Amino acid sequence: MIRALKGEPVDRTPIWLMRQAGRYLPEYRKTRAEAGSFLDLCYNPELAEEVSLQPIRRYGLDAAILFSDILVVPDALGQEVAFKEGEGPVLAPITRVEQLDELDLGGVVERLQPVYETVRRLKRSLHAETALIGFAGAPWTVATYMVGGRGSPDQAAAKLWAYRAPEAFQKLIDLLTEATILHLSAQVEAGAELVQIFDTWAGSLPETQFRAYSLAPTAKIVKALRGKFPGLPVIGFPRGSGALAVDYARDTQLSGVSLDTGVSPAWAAKNLQSIACVQGNLDPLLLVAGGECMRSAANHILDTLAGGPFIFNLGHGIVPQTPPEHVAELVELVRSAKR
Ligand SMILES: Cc1c2[nH]c(c1CCC(=O)O)Cc1[nH]c(c(CCC(=O)O)c1C)Cc1[nH]c(c(CCC(=O)O)c1C)Cc1[nH]c(c(C)c1CCC(=O)O)C2
Numbered sequence: 001m002i003r004a005l006k007g008e009p010v011d012r013t014p015i016w017l018m019r020q021a022g023r024y025l026p027e028y029r030k031t032r033a034e035a036g037s038f039l040d041l042c043y044n045p046e047l048a049e050e051v052s053l054q055p056i057r058r059y060g061l062d063a064a065i066l067f068s069d070i071l072v073v074p075d076a077l078g079q080e081v082a083f084k085e086g087e088g089p090v091l092a093p094i095t096r097v098e099q100l101d102e103l104d105l106g107g108v109v110e111r112l113q114p115v116y117e118t119v120r121r122l123k124r125s126l127h128a129e130t131a132l133i134g135f136a137g138a139p140w141t142v143a144t145y146m147v148g149g150r151g152s153p154d155q156a157a158a159k160l161w162a163y164r165a166p167e168a169f170q171k172l173i174d175l176l177t178e179a180t181i182l183h184l185s186a187q188v189e190a191g192a193e194l195v196q197i198f199d200t201w202a203g204s205l206p207e208t209q210f211r212a213y214s215l216a217p218t219a220k221i222v223k224a225l226r227g228k229f230p231g232l233p234v235i236g237f238p239r240g241s242g243a244l245a246v247d248y249a250r251d252t253q254l255s256g257v258s259l260d261t262g263v264s265p266a267w268a269a270k271n272l273q274s275i276a277c278v279q280g281n282l283d284p285l286l287l288v289a290g291g292e293c294m295r296s297a298a299n300h301i302l303d304t305l306a307g308g309p310f311i312f313n314l315g316h317g318i319v320p321q322t323p324p325e326h327v328a329e330l331v332e333l334v335r336s337a338k339r
């Protein structure tokens with residue numbers, strides 16, 4: 001996987017899956033029940049290590065991703081964050097610029113020590129050939145939850161703040177950019193070999209705001225990380241950004257770009273693969289359906305992209321209703337594909 005990200009030749013296509021640890025696995029549901037709340041699981045290094053390793057044991061994937069969440073950053077900044085059963089994340093919303101003064105950037109790394117301990121444990125228990133991925137949410141995506149107080153289909157609260165008071169909103173983005181640099185640096189120091197920046201809601205921004213709130217902060221994060229860790233592989237996931245992914249890949253200097261389900265593999269081969277390694281982009285619902293429709297879509301992606309720098313993945317995270325056997329079949333298909 002690291003070789004693919006550096007554009008070096010590989011003897012087979014590497015594969016891992018976004019949200020590969022999670023509710024579709026019975027062993028995850030068991031550990032999760034033991035842990036108590038979702039955040040208790042994120043802050044329990046022993047159990048978080050266990051759930052990170054579960055999909056590796058089952059499928060022998062090429063990378064393990066740290067088990068945590070993008071919303072541990074607002075939690076560590078001092079915002080109230082809870083995960084409610086059946087509702088997803090609920091945060092005490094930030095709606096006024098004065099509230100930003102209450103957030104404690106200096107305490108982030110200290111409060112997230114359990115997360116870095118999980119990384120250290122994983123580094124010790126993984127075989128050398130399994131890459132260890134650290135991650136964070138991109139400032140824009142994290143801001144949508146901090147301002148909206150919960151997930152929303154249109155990210156309206158954050159967008160309206162950005163349109164009505166761009167200077168105040170920029171302060172939040174800048175604060176999150178700094179917090180993300182601190183959080184990712186601590187993960188690399190603890191043993192993460194590469195990091196992924198999830199910008200799940202990048203696609204809701206018009207071009208001007210995409211450049212300001214998604215592209216520019218990501219470029220800053222990559223630059224700061226490479227200053228401390230030269231050559232560090234970094235993957236970005238500008239979900240829904242369409243053709244803007246080309247400028248995003250080039251201007252951020254990312255090693256890899258994760259493609260969402262809607263991106264044409266042929267378009268990515270032509271327009272992105274010469275700039276960065278691409279990762280993706282099987283529809284997670286094809287993994288639910290399984291069978292011939294899954295196989296033919298996976299083969300189409302492999303035929304189109306596996307000739308260049310490429311990591312097989314989904315176009316978004318695995319969903320809870322995914323049959324674990326379908327994941328095994330997909331991994332086997334990618335493993336046995338000719339390069
Ligand atoms: C937007 C976002 C979040 N979290 C994340 C994103 C960006 C990627 C994406 O778009 O999927 C990223 C994330 N969340 C989780 C991971 C762990 C590692 C992995 O990929 O296996 C990662 C990388 C665990 C999780 N994060 C969450 C779960 C389920 C919680 C549970 O066990 O009850 C897991 C396994 C909860 C979560 N966390 C978040 C939401 C909206 C929810 C609720 C919806 C849902 O439940 O899927 C925020």
